[in-house]
Amino acid sequence: MLTVGRRASSYQAARMSWLRRASVQRGTSLVIAYLILAAGIILILIPLLWMISTSLKDIGSVFLFPPQIIPDPALWKNYADGWNAQPFGLFLRNTLVITFSSMVGQTFSCALVAFGFARLRGTGSNVLFMLLLSTIMLPIYVTLIPTFILYKYLGWLDTFLPLIVPSFFGGGPFFIFLMRQFFMTIPLELDDAARVDGATTFDIFLKICLPLAAPALAAVAIFAFLGSWNDFLQPLIYLQRTDHFTLAIGLNLFRAESTAVTPWNQLMAVSLLVMIPPLLVFFFAQRYFIQGIVISGIKG
């Protein structure tokens, strides 16, 4: 009894002395950490700051040496001019239609499927789930050509349908996985209790699990928004007429069609405008990003 007590107290002493030493060391290492991190942040921000700077210069001062860092005068007109150089208003409308439709489709259909995998038992459910997981790493290029041909025969080329309809069919295996992980954490007793009260499985899904899974739904919706907004390959392949273009391929068109002297100031202005919605979503919904990563079980 006594020995155990003494051993415990010597353990305690060793622990305290380690903690004290560690806190002294931490002072200097913290300063170094701050310095390195600050340097990294500067490196990360320089391209963005340079972009803002260029977007406000007149085209003459864009090509100056030594460079003008702070534009004088600041030409806000570049934003309007760039925006009107191509029908970006129309591109924005197209992008919004596609992004929101596919966001709704992905979020709802992936919740439905995830609920099935998390809370219902069916023959072959494990095999099907393994199948689903294995498609996470499937490159899109393996299905791209036949789906293109399928859409061609359906008459869907140059419409928004190829960019919207598939998202209503599960909406991506990774999102299903993420939602399933979240549904697994909701106690099954809730289902049983509701069932006793006469609730159908769909009631349980809609009225019990979905409201509880709001944070995971938000994470999926945000990832879906970003994926759709930033997508380049699929609009590039499926959309042909300029008035069907999204912002992504419209911006590329603006870049490619800039002749002789590239209007870098306008190009930077429009690029910045295209970046703003994802940045806003990110800043306002940041905790859902982190949550999304934590839910999917990627913990040490």
Next chain:
Amino acid sequence: MIGQRALRVGVQPRTTRQRENLEFYLFISPWLIGFLLFVAGPMLATLALSFSSWDLLTPPKFVGLQNFVHLLSGDPLFWQALKVSTLYSGIGIPLHIALAFCIALLLNQKLKAVAVIRTLYYMPSVISGVAVAVLWLWIFNPDFGPINLALRLVHVQGPLWLASEFWALPALIIVSLWGVGSAMIIFLAGLQGIPTTLYEAAAIDGAGAWQRFWSVTVPMISPVLFFNLVLGVINSFQAFTNAYVMTSGGPNDATLMYVLYLYQNAFQFFKMGYASALAWVLLLIILLLTVLIFKSSPMWVYYEGELRGRR
């Protein structure tokens, strides 16, 4: 008889078990239909097309293994594309992971303003796409981009970057490193999940900082490293937008990424059969690399099975 019975069961399941089975399939049906229609079907169709020659105008023609033979022995561009993607991944992924891990380690100390720093590092990851490619096109401008302007201020002639056969690929790797935040945040979540008691116990056993890092941090973070590595391979072999927008594969095919070459074959040269063969080779490459990583994982990934239960 049997058909009738199956029908009756299908319409009105008699036991709760059958009922649940039916409900399970109803719930997962969007994915199941989508999987058959947009994944499994097209995958097999790609395989079938890879044995054909098809320009979309005339009916596809069966050519046997000709596409694969041409790809392996008669097409220098295939090997060039494979080389470019391998270099891009082989250099990019280790840099990416090392950088992400270092930043995460620094951030994992109890710093003030962790949230703000983390946000700033993660920020570039949310704005991937064409806008980013256009931005970096300007940053790498040999005459008026900030990199070469800075070099010029100290009287150094900067490289031509995207117009240089040597520097174009490193430039694309630098752009990809700008998005290091997503891997960093995954590492950080992993580091924050390591119980502090492990470090304290190691210290009491006399382990120094370096030893604690190698015997606690590294094994505990290895599953996350594994995850980031797999993700890195899958993503980097499919990198398309930056190469398409910034270099179109040039100069002189120095940045002809594998999937860019695939895209060109399919949607610019309309060689659907050949592009399908390229797609299946890509799938096999990614599969092979992933299997290699998985098979090697018992040697370097530590799974804390029983520990997790106790926590």
